[in-house]
Amino acid sequence: MNDPCASTSYPVDATNQVRRRHERGFYDYSTVHALLDAAALCHVAYVIDGQPFCTPTLFWREGSRLYWHGSSASRMLRNLAQGEPACLTVTHFDALILARSGYNHSADYRSVMVFGKARLVEDPEEKENALVRMVDRLFPNRTAALRPATAQEIRATSVITMDIERASAKIRARGVVDEDEDYELPIYAERIPVTQVLGEPEPCPRLLNGVERPESLAIYRSTRLLQEVLTEALLADGNVQD
Amino acid sequence: MNDPCASTSYPVDATNQVRRRHERGFYDYSTVHALLDAAALCHVAYVIDGQPFCTPTLFWREGSRLYWHGSSASRMLRNLAQGEPACLTVTHFDALILARSGYNHSADYRSVMVFGKARLVEDPEEKENALVRMVDRLFPNRTAALRPATAQEIRATSVITMDIERASAKIRARGVVDEDEDYELPIYAERIPVTQVLGEPEPCPRLLNGVERPESLAIYRSTRLLQEVLTEALLADGNVQD
Numbered sequence: 001m002n003d004p005c006a007s008t009s010y011p012v013d014a015t016n017q018v019r020r021r022h023e024r025g026f027y028d029y030s031t032v033h034a035l036l037d038a039a040a041l042c043h044v045a046y047v048i049d050g051q052p053f054c055t056p057t058l059f060w061r062e063g064s065r066l067y068w069h070g071s072s073a074s075r076m077l078r079n080l081a082q083g084e085p086a087c088l089t090v091t092h093f094d095a096l097i098l099a100r101s102g103y104n105h106s107a108d109y110r111s112v113m114v115f116g117k118a119r120l121v122e123d124p125e126e127k128e129n130a131l132v133r134m135v136d137r138l139f140p141n142r143t144a145a146l147r148p149a150t151a152q153e154i155r156a157t158s159v160i161t162m163d164i165e166r167a168s169a170k171i172r173a174r175g176v177v178d179e180d181e182d183y184e185l186p187i188y189a190e191r192i193p194v195t196q197v198l199g200e201p202e203p204c205p206r207l208l209n210g211v212e213r214p215e216s217l218a219i220y221r222s223t224r225l226l227q228e229v230l231t232e233a234l235l236a237d238g239n240v241q242d
Numbered sequence: 243m244n245d246p247c248a249s250t251s252y253p254v255d256a257t258n259q260v261r262r263r264h265e266r267g268f269y270d271y272s273t274v275h276a277l278l279d280a281a282a283l284c285h286v287a288y289v290i291d292g293q294p295f296c297t298p299t300l301f302w303r304e305g306s307r308l309y310w311h312g313s314s315a316s317r318m319l320r321n322l323a324q325g326e327p328a329c330l331t332v333t334h335f336d337a338l339i340l341a342r343s344g345y346n347h348s349a350d351y352r353s354v355m356v357f358g359k360a361r362l363v364e365d366p367e368e369k370e371n372a373l374v375r376m377v378d379r380l381f382p383n384r385t386a387a388l389r390p391a392t393a394q395e396i397r398a399t400s401v402i403t404m405d406i407e408r409a410s411a412k413i414r415a416r417g418v419v420d421e422d423e424d425y426e427l428p429i430y431a432e433r434i435p436v437t438q439v440l441g442e443p444e445p446c447p448r449l450l451n452g453v454e455r456p457e458s459l460a461i462y463r464s465t466r467l468l469q470e471v472l473t474e475a476l477l478a479d480g481n482v483q484d
Contacts, residue, residue, distance in 0.1 A: 015293060041335050041349075045287035045296035051257060052294055054287035054331040056353050089296040093283050093438070098459075102377045102388055103395040107283075111298050135344045146344055147424055153345040176446040182389055186453050189446040192462050196335070199435030204418040206425045213430055217340075220434050 015115050016166035026169040029064075035112045035169055036061045037234050038227035039090040040138060044068065046086045046118070059088065060137040060234075064164045066114060067121070067130050069157060086118040086162060092227060096192040097175065100182040108172050108191070115166040121159040130159040140216045140236040196226040257357050258408035268411040271306075277354045277411055278303045278332055279476050280469035282380060286310065287329040288360070301330065302379040302476075306406045308356060309363075309372050311399060328360040328404060334469060338434040339417065342424040350414050350433070357408040363401040372401040382458045382478040438468040 009028045010016070018025025026032070042059045045052055059068035066088055095108035121127045131154065132143045175191040200222040203213070219232050251270045252258070260267025268274070284301045287294055301310035308330055337350035363369045373396065374385045417433040442464040445455070461474050 040338070041333065041351075043285040043287075043296050043331055043333070045285075045294035045329075047289050047292065047294050050289065051327050051357070052287035052289050052329045054285050054296055054329040054355065056285075056331060056333040056351065058349060085293050087287075087294045087296040089285055089298060091283065091285070091298040096282070096380065096462075098381060098384070100389055101395070102373055102385055102391055103399065105377050105380075107300060109283075109298065113296065115293070131344055135347050138338065138347075139340060142340070143344055146429060147342055147427055149344055153343070157345065175444065176448075178446075178448075183448045184450070185389055186450050187388060188449065188453050188455055188459075190455070190459075191444040191446075193441030193444065194438060194468055195441060196436060196438050199437060202417065202433040202435065204420075204431035204433075206418075206420075207430065208426070208428050211428050211430050213432070217430075217432075220338075226436055 010164065010167040012168070013166065016113065016168040018168050018170055021170075021172075024170045024172055026171065027167065031169045031171075032112055032114075032164075032167045033061060034231070035092065035110050036066070036090055036114075038092065038231050040226075040230055042068065042088050042090045044086055044088045044118075046084060058134075060133060062133065066116075066162050066164065067133070067159060069130075069134055069159045083117045083119040086116065088114045088116075088162065092196075093194050094173065095175070095194055097177075098188070098190050098192070099176055100178045100185050100187040100189050104176075104178050104182075106172065106177075108175065110169065110171045110173070112167060112169045114162070114164050116162040116164055118160050118162040121161050126161075127154070127159055130161070131157060134159070136237050138230070138233055140233055142214075142216065145214065198222055198224050198226060198229065252406065252409040254410070255408065258355065258410040260410050260412055263412075263414075266412045266414055268413065269409065273411045273413075274354055274356075274406075274409045275303060276473070277334065277352050278308070278356075280334065280473050281332040282468075282472055284310065284330050284332045286360075287331070288326060300376075302375060304375065308358075308404050308406065309375070309401060311372075311376055311401045325359045325361045328358065330356045330358075330404065334438075335436050336415065337417070337436055339419075340430070340432050340434070341418055342420045342427050342429040342431050346418075346420050346424075348414065348419075350417065352411065352413045352415070354409060354411045356404070356406050358404040358406055360402050360404040363403050368403075369396070369401055372403070373399060376401070378479050380472070380475055382475055384456075384458065387456065440464055440466050440468060440471065 012027055040058050044055050057068045059066055091111040093109050097106040099105050121130055135143050176189045219229050254269055282300050286297050299310045301308055333353040335351050339348040341347050363372055377385050418431045461471050
């Protein structure tokens with residue numbers, strides 16, 4: 001899966017090569033895209049005058065391109081409009097690991113770091129399409145049922161895009177791993193799973209009489225794993241690109 | 243809560259002032275620390291040769307100082323050893339918000355961005371104490387029951403620390419908010435809660451006979467909210483500083 005020469009993988013260089021625990025690194029489209037598509041929240045790192053910023057935001061993927069959004073007033077977006085280097089990271093936190101030594105305490109996780117140059121979406125057609133996908137990627141076909149966007153709203157929303165130039169996934173899914181000799185010790189060790197789940201949806205208290213929940217939202221139901229629902233939503237929207 | 247002159251708040255300047263939706267911004271110790279203490283995972287942004295990196299890692303707080311860790315081989319740690327500007331961000335993702343227009347689709351969340359200069363912990367006593375706290379902050383008094391760290395393990399672990407120079411919390415907890423006139427439309431809207439919860443702990447299959455789960459881990463039980471357990475663990479460890 002790590003062959004950087006295969007056309008199904010992102011290229012590897014000094015920027016994205018996983019160095020520490022390199023056996024945890026993956027660069028293939030399939031692994032990288034699946035981890036991105038199972039998330040709605042990312043953190044974007046960017047630089048202004050030498051000062052790094054780490055900003056949480058909602059994002060989505062189209063092929064080898066990422067999109068995220070915010071107000072035109074945002075400091076981040078102003079800075080990235082010119083094609084600035086950025087790093088977008090998604091982390092799925094899967095478990096806390098209690099080992100028999102402090103050194104082997106750890107976490108199970110799946111993360112992706114994506115590197116590229118972020119830029120403001122200025123083409124009107126690309127922007128209009130992005131504003132639809134921003135909603136429909138989460139909630140299939142929802143835009144068609146909404147009050148249409150006004151010109152003012154479209155102006156007030158900025159969309160940022162970044163082609164994936166480099167990417168690396170890093171996965172630890174090993175549970176408790178101790179030194180061979182430590183298994184002989186009378187010390188308790190365990191894996192504590194962590195999941196991100198949906199709660200019971202809360203209808204707006206001001207819904208008009210007779211307005212029902214659309215069938216397309218049925219995938220969003222209590223106790224389901226967020227990562228599974230987000231992946232399904234993208235497939236249901238019929239627009240997913242490998 | 244936003245008065246930057248009060249001694250119970252972090253100072254506000256161009257770096258940490260919340261600009262977009264400034265009514266969502268908080269700078270007081272109480273809000274900032276509570277959001278940090280309810281998390282184990284953060285994302286750290288740092289810069290190498292103009293390229294920003296956004297790295298997920300486990301962290302913890304002592305007073306107005308943050309700590310995080312990794313191998314000495316880590317690119318991030320090498321870079322930060324000299325006192326490099328960094329930004330550490332924690333995000334609690336609370337809900338997806340479906341409104342009556344695309345523009346008002348949103349998320350409920352609570353995030354904190356912390357700015358400072360990160361440096362390698364080199365003082366032996368500070369490092370030894372940090373390696374204990376790294377474990378005991380999550381699992382109260384656990385280190386005392388573990389196989390002691392070896393000199394090689396201590397050498398192989400690097401600890402990074404950063405005094406909080408600037409910080410801002412940003413909170414949206416409003417559920418569905420539409421334009422006044424949009425409430426008259428026959429469009430479905432809802433809030434979908436998202437939580438991070440614990441699963442059933444999985445004891446290591448190689449536990450020796452008679453080794454029981456310590457009582458101090460009782461707070462880690464299935465279906466509990468991760469943010470609540472992490473906050474309780476810190477209080478139980480008896481070392482929390484406001």
